[in-house]
Amino acid sequence: MTIxxxxxxxxxxxRVTALDRLTVSAGPGVTGLVxxxxxxxxxxxxxxxxxxxxxxxxxxxxxxxxxxxALDIRRSVGYMPxxxxxxxxxSATEFTVHMAQMSGLPxxxxxxxxxxxxxxxxxxxxxxxxxxxxxxxMRQRVKLAQALVHDPKLVFLDEPTNGLDPQGRDDMxxxxxxxxxxxxxxxxxxxxxxxxxxxxCDHVIVIDGGRLLRSSAIGEFTQATRTITVEVEEGRQAxxxxxxxxxxxxxxxxxxxxxxxxxxxxxxxxxxxxxDLDLCLVRLEQGRHRIEDVFxxxxxxx
Amino acid sequence: MSEPxxxxxxxxxxxxxxxxxxxxxxxxxxxxxxxxxGAALVALTIQSLRGVFGLGRTARAKIMPFLIGGTMxxxxxxxxxLMAVVKQRGVAYPSYALIMQAxxxxxxxxxxxxxxxxxxxxRVLPLYLSRPVTTADYIAAKLAAMALxxxxxxxxxLTVLYAGELLVDLDGPPQTKxxxxxxxxxxxxxxxxxxxxxxxxxxxPRRGLGVAAVIAVYLLTxxxxxxLVGVLMSVSRDSAAAWAWLINPFFLVDAVQVWLFGTSxxxxxxxxEGVGGPVALAAILVxxxxxxxxxxxxxxxxxxx
Numbered sequence: 230m231t232i233x234x235x236x237x238x239x240x241x242x243x244r245v246t247a248l249d250r251l252t253v254s255a256g257p258g259v260t261g262l263v264x265x266x267x268x269x270x271x272x273x274x275x276x277x278x279x280x281x282x283x284x285x286x287x288x289x290x291x292x293x294x295x296x297x298x299a300l301d302i303r304r305s306v307g308y309m310p311x312x313x314x315x316x317x318x319x320s321a322t323e324f325t326v327h328m329a330q331m332s333g334l335p336x337x338x339x340x341x342x343x344x345x346x347x348x349x350x351x352x353x354x355x356x357x358x359x360x361x362x363x364x365x366x367m368r369q370r371v372k373l374a375q376a377l378v379h380d381p382k383l384v385f386l387d388e389p390t391n392g393l394d395p396q397g398r399d400d401m402x403x404x405x406x407x408x409x410x411x412x413x414x415x416x417x418x419x420x421x422x423x424x425x426x427x428x429x430c431d432h433v434i435v436i437d438g439g440r441l442l443r444s445s446a447i448g449e450f451t452q453a454t455r456t457i458t459v460e461v462e463e464g465r466q467a468x469x470x471x472x473x474x475x476x477x478x479x480x481x482x483x484x485x486x487x488x489x490x491x492x493x494x495x496x497x498x499x500x501x502x503x504x505d506l507d508l509c510l511v512r513l514e515q516g517r518h519r520i521e522d523v524f525x526x527x528x529x530x531x
Numbered sequence: 532m533s534e535p536x537x538x539x540x541x542x543x544x545x546x547x548x549x550x551x552x553x554x555x556x557x558x559x560x561x562x563x564x565x566x567x568x569g570a571a572l573v574a575l576t577i578q579s580l581r582g583v584f585g586l587g588r589t590a591r592a593k594i595m596p597f598l599i600g601g602t603m604x605x606x607x608x609x610x611x612x613l614m615a616v617v618k619q620r621g622v623a624y625p626s627y628a629l630i631m632q633a634x635x636x637x638x639x640x641x642x643x644x645x646x647x648x649x650x651x652x653x654r655v656l657p658l659y660l661s662r663p664v665t666t667a668d669y670i671a672a673k674l675a676a677m678a679l680x681x682x683x684x685x686x687x688x689l690t691v692l693y694a695g696e697l698l699v700d701l702d703g704p705p706q707t708k709x710x711x712x713x714x715x716x717x718x719x720x721x722x723x724x725x726x727x728x729x730x731x732x733x734x735x736p737r738r739g740l741g742v743a744a745v746i747a748v749y750l751l752t753x754x755x756x757x758x759l760v761g762v763l764m765s766v767s768r769d770s771a772a773a774w775a776w777l778i779n780p781f782f783l784v785d786a787v788q789v790w791l792f793g794t795s796x797x798x799x800x801x802x803x804e805g806v807g808g809p810v811a812l813a814a815i816l817v818x819x820x821x822x823x824x825x826x827x828x829x830x831x832x833x834x835x836x
Binding site: 278280281300301303304306307308310312313314315316317318319323327328330331332333334335336338342345349359375379380411412413 | 557558559560561563564565566567568570571574575578587588589592649650653654655657658659660661662663664665834835
């Protein structure tokens, strides 16, 4: 099942090309949309919501074309913008109720859903106070609540961790993970911080300069390069020489040796080499590549 | 002891036992009805209309609309008192909005920026547009709210005055025709003023600037009209002076009222004979159309940014 798909999607503004023949697709679950500032993430979301017409190409969201069925899409999609979008003089409750009604919920249902949703995003007594006095973390929660209040099938979260402190960031990411799993709502979340998305996404789409750099399941990102990290107390050079002699590719990273490998047998080779040289083994583990590294490599190859 | 004592078992089973457990019922999906665009439009109109009168807002936001609402009632109250005490009519129905034109203008200037400026300034507009509504729906709701507010401001005192007249029961028939003529004219006032006010206010995200702009337009038209009328009258160009009255939007509507309902003019010297009424009506329609076009263009730009 495809939640959204684009085919050769292009958006040109008078002076800049925001999207350049972008072809991507995403299934249910949490999809990360990664790119530097100005990579075209927000433009893509606006096209998918039917707020901007694409210059070329087609898109589908929940099987509907945003160019013709924008209203139907917006009925079952939630949107949390990147920028501040809250009026200061109303309370979070009133605002969320109003936004639920704007999505077509009857007033009584809107009240009930607003109370539920605000509780889920973690706003309690303070939801009766005017939004003007809220902290950034609370504002982000209200923004998230208004995107979820009409129980959409899909939410677009544009930079939801922007401006949050590390604790708030963790809370927000945990909440996004819950939305994708427990709530059963598909999520498209953008970020320019790749490490964050690694923790919550099932699938990551990397775009740069409006073009697709990579689109794959999160597992493939982390498995993309298989290495073994070895740390020994002394004789690091001797071990490196021995492993090289055995035909392994070894690079030194400070106190660590990174052994590139293609099979689990390499673990045995390293173990035997350490035993033969009579060294003290401190660490022997699967090298975990972070998405940042993949991103960096791909950008370098382009 | 192999079995729990009866007392313990009873305490565990008893629903009255003060357990105080908070149940996390988890996320519940919404299975109820989802209404269409019309319902959203009505919701936005009602929300905006309440806001115009300060309902659901801070106490400070209520001062201005309530003060103006009270002021609008004054002539009606005084007239009813006159009818009751000295058996004499006070303010005529068709004159009501004209006499109170400055008050209506202040209300329009004070409240129309509230409808549009905060949504632009705090960037709430993208949220509205991410809902199943179009920019046209948004504009329609805001215009409807302001027009309804202006109409209430005119119609409520008129209705109170009419009810007063019926209760006091003066000699002769009640002025029912004049009352309904004034109500119908009230609709024209409401739509014209709301369109102009909201259109002007929508061009700035700053409320203060919006207030100043709307009041400036009223003062400017009424001053230009007044000066021209004075000059033309002094050189005995009375027919030209009759046209000059129409520059003021309130007398423009009054000219239509005179033409459509045969009421007596509320200015000195009357309006242009013959084509004056139709021209005034055409001018009103043109101004409304221009305002709505300006709003549509304004929001098309705002939506794509």
